[in-house]
Amino acid sequence: MRLTRAAEYAIRCMVYLSRQGQGVLTSRQEISQRADIPNHFLAKIAQDLAKAGLIEIRQGAKGGFILIKDPAAISLLEVVETMIGEIYLNDCIARPASCKVHYHCAVHRVWQSACDQLRTTLRQVTFDQLIADASCIPLDQETLQVTEESEMTEPPGPERP
Amino acid sequence: MRLTRAAEYAIRCMVYLSRQGQGVLTSRQEISQRADIPNHFLAKIAQDLAKAGLIEIRQGAKGGFILIKDPAAISLLEVVETMIGEIYLNDCIARPASCKVHYHCAVHRVWQSACDQLRTTLRQVTFDQLIADASCIPLDQETLQVTEESEMTEPPGPERP
DNA sequence: AATATATGAGACCTTATTACTCTTATTAAT
């Protein structure tokens, strides 16, 4: 398996939305800036998350993303596999044709059980656990200092007179 | 982590050599044919295995590869990491610069422990265990039937009159 | 010594994937 950038961004996005809380609408721009995800790339990633039923996308002015599920009901595995497909460690298991007698191969069995173990581990981690603790995404207060002069045209600076 | 083809081939090569036994010389051609590994690619892979001290490469006529270590002392992890470097699951851990406050990130800790778990699993599997059972590489007797008309110029066909 | 038979080492090539970006819709608030 390979954790792609898209998957890492998806996790960050979900951590951010989980912090905001279930049902809270957050703009793509805000997530993009705070969680440090390329804006357009996030749009693409969000589509996958929406298809998987994790978030709802609201179009139009004041649009954005809304976390649909309870963070406690979303596992890390679910988000990861939404982005990269079902986890596998070796080609043989994903594409049995690439190996000859895979059904009774000792090496295969090792990879299979290692894979199962990994998936179980990731399945046990939920997003309410992940937001309980500090994470790579800075908290709101911290960010405001740093992200003030962003790459975006004109961030709306909340405390402007 | 990503199990590359080179790593899969390396495992097959080591399974084959382990079956032959420690200290037994086997030609690259034979391994290539029997374990279904592209001949020249195997040469490249063998160099890595040799550098890691797993096999010895004997040059010249009647050259080939010799398993140096006892199969019971070679772990699957060792062979895999020889080929793809130390296993990691996410970029953040391999390249801490790609994340901001990695040292106290909940997501990181999950990946780190999943990674540790995976490496431990692979470390516990040794090649004597792998050859005790059937594998993807056909046994000698089986192969002779199938590989008879190979891509090579003139295989020496042991039962020719 | 000469020759045939192996592998070594590394340059080179092709294809696939990653990680984005860009453009043209579409949707909703004002």
Added chain:
DNA sequence: ATTAATAAGAGTAATAAGGTCTCATATATT
């Protein structure tokens, strides 16, 4: 109607994977 947002998907540059090819080197055999 206008403006502000996202949708959807095509397009693109960079990187890596997976081999192949060539020339050099080493060794057994004659």
